[in-house]
Amino acid sequence: MDPAHNPDPLACLDQVETQLQHQEAMLASTTTNIQLAAANREPALATLSTQVQQITATLTQSLSLPAPPSRSPPPAPAYPGPVLEARVGVLECYAGDPEGCNPFITNCSILFALQPYTFATEEARVAFMINNLTGHARLWGTAEWERHTPACSSFSAVTTELHKVFGIASRGPDASRGLRQGSCSVTDYAIDFRIQARRSKWNQAAQVDAFLLGLADNIMVSYDLPASLDEIIALASHVSNFARQHIEEGL
Missing domain, CATH: 1.10.1200 (Non-ribosomal Peptide Synthetase Peptidyl Carrier Protein; Chain A)
Structure with a gap:
């Protein structure tokens, strides 16, 4: 075997060692770069973590708060109900009398x-x-x-x-002076006389004279006259009623 074609073992070992050292240096450089990158990202990660914690706390607080009371619609305005009024009969028309x-x-x-x-x-x-x-x-x-x-x-x-x-x-003010009892009762005559007399400006004595003037001749012929118109009317009514009753009993 030619020794020139056989590699030296020591030389091979040196070559392998050199390659290993080179790879080790590259690995160390890569590790350093990774550590530097991680160190640079730690503040950002810390900030992100803080924000996540704040959001989580806010959500938790919102979920724990009681729900706001529902707003009921405003009450409808109260309108007065229909008013029940007294029912009366048909009014008689007035023709001018x-x-x-x-x-x-x-x-x-x-x-x-x-x-x-x-x-x-x-x-x-x-x-x-x-x-x-x-x-x-x-x-x-x-x-x-x-x-x-x-x-x-x-x-x-x-x-x-x-x-x-x-x-x-x-x-006119003297309308009651011409009023006469005629065939009507003393009560009806007294009502008509009062209605007209209260429109006049006569005093008490004038009203008494006018009433006696219109009274039927057969009423109060032999009676002493009271002083007031009310007493005269009461006496005349009594005499008239007594006379009518006497006539009815005689029939």
Whole structure:
């Protein structure tokens, strides 16, 4: 065997050792680079870890809080229910006769008091009164309403005008002086007399004289007269009732 073609074992070992040293140096360099990279990333990882912990704490706190109370819808506004008013009969229409003027106005006033919601405004009251006029009074009321006169401004105004146009006062202050009992009873005569007398400006003595003047001749012929009109009317009614009863018993 040619020794020139046989490698030297020592030389081979040196070569292997050199290669190992080179690889070891490369490994050490790589390890150093890895350590440096890890060292550079530690602050970022620490910051990231802190943020993750904060988020976790926030989520935990949110889950542990009680749920806010549900907002109930606002209550519906309370509206007053329908008002039950007193029911009254049909009002009798007024045709314009003087004796019926004051009763008509009184009936309207009572109706308005019993049904304050239906007749809450002055216009509603005036319209109702004019709508319940008939005959000659209806013609007057229609003309006043269409012309929007002051008489239609309020209940008080229309009643005042009704009294002026159709009331007993429209006959003049001496209307009761011509009143006579005639064939009617003392009670009916006294009612008519009181209605007309209260419109006049007579004093007590004048009213007594007017009442006695219109009283039937067969009443109170032999009686001493009381001083007041009320007492005279009471006595006349008593005498009239006694006389009528006596006549009925005789029949």
